[in-house]
Amino acid sequence: MSLMRIPLILIWIWVISGGVLAQPDLEVCSSPALDFGGENGTPVSISDSLVINEDLLIEDLHVSVDISHGFVADLLVDVVSPSGTALRLHDGLGGDLDDLRVIFSDEGVENGVLAYDYGCYMQPSNGSLSIFSGQGSEGIWTLNITDGFPANADGVLNSWCAEIFTSEVSILSSIESFACIPTEDGMEATWTNPQSYDAIELTVNGTTVTLPGSATAHTLTGYTPLSTLDLSIVGTLTAPGQWVSCPSHCSVVTLDGPPTQVAVVIDERYDDWSGVSPTLDSMGDAVPGGLDILSLSVAEDDDSLFVRFDFAGPEVQLDEEDTLILYIDTDSNPDTGLAISGMGADLEWDFGARQGTLWSGGGSTSFDHFDIGIVAAPTVSSTEFEISLRRNSPIVSLGSEIKVLLCDDRPGGDCVPNTGSLTHVLATGQLPTDIEIPLDREFPSDVRVVTYNVLTDNPWQGEGGRIGRQLAAVAADIYGFQEIYNHSVAETVEYVESWISPSGGGIWYGAGQSDCKIVSRFPVLQVWPLSGNVAAWIDTTAEWGVPTMVINAHLPCCSNDAGRQNECDQISAFIRDQRIAGLLSTHPNAPILILGDMNFVGMSQQRTTLLTGDIIDESQWGWDAPPDADGTSLIDTRSRQVAQRQIYTWRNDNGAYLPGFLDYIMYSDAVLDPGRSFVLLTQDLSAATLAQHGLQFSDSNGSDHLLVSADFRRVSTEPSFLRGDCNLDVSLNISDAISALISLFAMGGPAFCEDACDSNDDGSFDISDPVTLLAMLFTGSGDLPPPGPQDCGLDPTADVLDCESFNGCP
Template identity: 30%
Template sequence: MVTILYSSAIQIDGEFSDWELDSSILYFEDTISDTQGADLLSISITNDHNFLFIKIKLDREIDLLDNFETPSDIIIQIDADNNPSTGYSIGEIGSDYGIRCLEKFVYDNTYPGDNIEPLSFMQFRALPSITSDEFEIAIGRYPHGESIFNDTISILIKENHSNDYIPNEDEILTYTFNDTFIEPVELIEINKEDSDLLRVMAYNTLNNGLKDNDRIDNFVRIISAINPQIIGFNETGATSEQDVYDVLDTSLGGTWYILKNDPENITASRFPFVGTWNVHSKIQASLIDLGNEGPNILFIVGHLSCCGNDDNRQDQVDRFTEFVIDAKTPGGEITILENTPIVFLGDMNLVGNSQQYRTIIQGDIQDTDSYGQGSLPDWDNSELEDVICRQTDKRMAYTWRNDNSEYPPGRLDFIFYTNSVMSAAKSFTLQTEIMNDERLLNYSLLLNDTKEASDHFPIVADFDLSFNGNCNLNGDINNDGSIDVIDVLVVVDYIINSSDFELECSDLNNDGLIDIIDVVQLLSLILN
């Protein structure tokens, strides 16, 4: 028998460093390779005041909730009263709750009969939402008001396809809850602390919510509280630019530039558009002039295909990657200045094969015949950074929730960016239902605002663009309002005469030198 007695502050976000850094979390390891299918390698267990946390590690990638090329069917059996004589007998325990992940339901064995409940019955949350060899799972301790667990419980995990168990069938794994001290959730304030930061937001409005009179007030309060400067809206097929302007004008007022990309993405910006590109029917790109706020930014909004459409999503992210590579390379469809910040955000619907996620961050194009060879998309030949937007009042990072769906809450909405030229100073997901009355009042929000507005939550990031300093990086070296041969002559004269003064904002590729490469960069901007 193995007994785990520890608790820890775990954040359910699909990233596992918090499990590794906390030495108080013990885990049970299955050292025996006892299956030809997906092999369960280890299980870790801990808790906070509201949830039981389980981390499962396998020897290969699986899809926890849907069928995948690697067949797998994970079942979590919990003996809630640690009594083998009650519940469903399996291994050495009596399971009171059998969580069937692939089939997306729960067997409630606490009373006689074939009692099937949805995953929401146990406040089941699991990330990542894409395929992985590792998953972290939260199960509510008080989903119906009273605790559903005794102080000590037993747990058994079964991979049903390969008939693998952890612990093995002749062993018992017990866990004792420990609530003596659990670090409280660090609340994230919604307001932007530094006015120099650039605030962006992605928001799926659920079937044209911005023109739904029953939901507009919810959106107005949410947008007013967040006060974003650039927004990517999804599911706006029947929503006009004027509809968006009306909501933003009511929420925040001031100047807004609105651009719709048929069929259903809309970009809204406090700053003017320099150029726009329809990258794909699902992806829209805009070059935005931040003026005194910083350099131009390439802002890309996506709403990738939903659900089981892995092939379509892969095609879309391949096209996105081709576009970014083109933007960084002189000539072609688009050319931007080297080190121009790039942001890609929206409802990515990343629920299937993890290859789509890897293509976005690593530039790993799969259809090279159609879209060419991929390459790392950041300016320093590194991966794009994925901003994990934790909820303001909860250690969770899911961005979609619909308790009437068979699927548990998932992380479907993302913000990716070039972290070689910008940094994320702050990020969050807003779910008003988990905020207390004082915080709701402070931000003029209502308890059910995000629930009534959409099944997606707004995700937000504040970016620091100070890497680019205060330079006018649009190529207008002499700051006369245009990019032309005069700017080239200024730089050439500076290079030839080896002037003692510092020519600001001429190091366009940010390599620490002002040389012929910067001249070529300027010429490329003029010609393209």
Template identity: 30%
Template sequence: MYKNNYWFFILIFLLSLNHTQLMGQKCHNRIIVDGLMHDWEGCETYCSDKIDDGKDVDFTRMWVTNDEKYLFIRIQLAKPLSLVDYNSLFLEIDGDHNAATGYRVNGIGAELGWGFGLRYGFYKHFSSADYISNLDVRYVILPSFTSTDFEIAIKLDAAPIRNEKIFTADTIEILLWDKQVGGDLLPDSGHVFHYVIQKAISSPYQPLSIEPPFETSLRLMTWNVFYDGLIDTIRQPIFGKVFKAIQPDIIVMEECWHSQANEVKQLFDQWLPLQKGSWKVIHTGEGLMLVSRYPVVKADPIFVGDNRNIAAYSIKTDLFNLDTLLLIGVHLSCCAQDNERIAETQAIMHYLGKHYSIGRNEDKLLRLPVVIAGDFNLVGSEIPYRNIVSNQLTGAREPWFTDLAPHQIDRPMAYTWRDYSKVFSPSRLDYIFYSPLLNPIHSYIFNILYLDENSLKRYGLKPTDLRICSDHLPLVVDFGSTVSPK
């Protein structure tokens, strides 16, 4: 009798709720999780919220879509925040379309509760709850620094505990929640947001080719090789296979702390022998290393405070209309050192303005093609990123640099760092920025975990080899013919 009454009142409660219904509209573009949001254009606003109805955090809008493998969620906030640092925000997902299972919160039964600031989540289906990690659900959130706009990916076949899948219904419910007294909800209290998972995906993700589109292009690569990976006898053979597969012309590497230029030169002469001459290797500062098939006419350290891992290299190339390339290799300060990263990016832009800019038509331009590449450790403040991609430090009409933002060859993601032994979710720490005089014609992040067997055999690699090499992934770009300054 009491059991029947319980379910009766649950039914009456659910029927009394205001339901914000979405019947599976699709985005026009394939979503690539890179933190830039360009591909969300054309997606309808699935759920919006009042301004200033929260306490510390104010949700404004949320979009949802999916492809054949991932659920994608985009979140907008009224004020900038770092979602990967401490906060009281939660993402709640009811994956079985059943309010009687999971956590009861605002009219839904959430099997998955993810604490953004906690950096872990909870899975609960019936009575007990279990802690889960970002690996358990393949959780990714970008950007990794402060923003008002974030995008999230969660694997649709995620089965974090006891092989129980989270998404067992076509219709799911999603809630954003600031878990404190007076905290904001999206949708608001008394409303339930539904999303219908799309099953018919017209164009599944196609792996990117790693081959250069033209023989005359210049291939540049950057990779943090994690604590002298090239001279580690266990990892060294795998590094050799990766470089052979990618066939770069210029490489800037980080964390070559104890690697000697001569021994690295011998490795590249063995791995990738040149028809004429041999590889040029320069070790700069503490752990920055440049490897180039082209002559390096100048290496100029840019020391900022205690950081000895920034340098400008002037490289002579044979690419049409690109006689000299200026490459700035970087390894910015790590972790909570926001002030240091701000000073380091300011120093880079000051160096370029002082030595490599010209005045034309009441404007200030770079007089050479310039690439800034390496491990930027961009977490915390967004100011170091803005220092590079805006014109606030240059006095120019337009920004000097564009964020290349390549994505992985085997999935629609742009994160460059992952270490599943740590609580941090995969992050985009490594970047390539290029100036307007350069023409990028192909780019990618080399990740092979989901690559097909034939491709792996061709490269002589195993799916998990890159995890053995480093916690960072290699970034690759092919530059074609350049344009002359106006």
């Protein structure tokens, strides 16, 4: 008897969930190919009309436009209905972006979030297309375009369409992170699915392949070398009337040989060099007191040349008076450049002197690091380094084949190779375009921490707007500032609150010592001065169950190794003493966060001390003690930049020193798991990302340091699950709704994981959960809350539900 109830419940759910979505009832287009603009500088206006003969009652309206133009900020675009109702679709946004190819829809993304040649749904600049709801469709529809500065670029109205709906329309989320990697006979495509789809449609040069809705990768083969492949991808649902998502695109050329390019991140981790074969050199062939170079590796992507090398100890500081020189024959021609080891070196970089030389026509010209974009890691002393430099710079370009030589410049010094040079062929187009790290948190419950050296009170020295926009864009919970010398904690708090309010309401709290200031949305319970640094006991109990020890440091600069080491010893001793008889003894699982401008530009021991608790001056500061709760070291986030494979946080393009990794966030991995982290360099962000987060291109010029952000969450012993997966088969389909209904109404017993059955994440398991799941599966009502829809994860929200009878996703 109870089983007979299930179909009736499902039918009732289908009715109340809103039914199905309508296909467009009518689409009428015009393709005038109408030129406008000119060189006289006088604003130009044009109009084009289309006639709709059917009189439908409008419930929803989409207007698609295809305008070729070189500066879309010059354009004003309006649509006018037969009744005379006008709406501004585009209102001079977009800067110098090219072309306006979008479908204007109230259900689209916010105007300006994506580039205007995105080709899909975007909200109007001013107002809503809902103003046409209730009107009739019959009559003349007009599109008006004004080019306010026609001298900038001529334009062409290629086409536009009015799409009429007699019922409300929703739009699926687009495929994300679509990346295409070419191979010799095809390509490999990868992507992520932001919601559940019934199918994925991958189109290659006009031919569509239908894949399962859970697919996140596909390999194509059977193409000849150097074939051009143009791809687009959409997600679809098969419920009646449902629209597909907007397409994501990529284009590649198949390789004419095995791939050689490598996506190296200059972060001193080196695991990304695993596919590169080094040129080796025997140990023990250095001159007395010289550098014994052991290996040299070379790789590249489309933008940069990468070089990695190591040598026998002791450690050296790469840019402090060592004698290591890199030679590059940029055209593989021994008759041009400096004659050395059988090659003609056109470019020479002296690491110790921090100076480069271009050799050409029998003469030489000096240049600085900025001229070729050279970056090295680590910034501290080491026996192993990796560097990058631009393949094409204002002063030199690398050819398709180069030769490389690395030498100790002492008389008779070691070189790699010992004779001749390393020949390297440069490729292009083998790697997918880098995808920007999103600025938003992975989970809303993550706690975000920021460190930012704002350069001698710059928020009050004319850079308040640039710095403030960045603070608002990242929306952190805890900010650690350095170099606020002449403004108080209260003034710092006031500055932050003038740009952003604490998430979840409340007020900002502050603490500080010397130039180090902390601004937190959590109360500050206690403060300790540590030389010029500050430690604060911050009340994160509501988020993590315990307070957090936050240490904000600005260590001595430059050649003051002794001063830096002394303050690192002091901080390590403070943590040890707090663990023995302080707040960390009564709260042993309290997280520790050490952040700030560490000025690690000397010996690596200072960094080691902070991470491991290895105190050097034990006569002053006492014995060593590992800082983390489990008796191990802290972890450095070593965050990379949002849009570049670099981790440097300081740069002075007019100075002598190379960009450096100076600003750190270290954390207790025994009690914290890392979330998203990044270094913010606005000059490298896409126009869409800048617009989405209210940033401007030059905002990172507010300081010579870059803002560093990292998110954290408590280490959890709870099982991972997939939201909505009530039958725990790690997939979302109608069987999950049936399983939920059986548990709720058919005496099927309690759910094994109530958290997974809580489809709407409201903290309770009831009839609204299968309703929500079915609406997502069959009406495109939007994705379920995390974790999911593709990958299992932890519940980001606290509630009384549990998964006591479930061991977690496989």
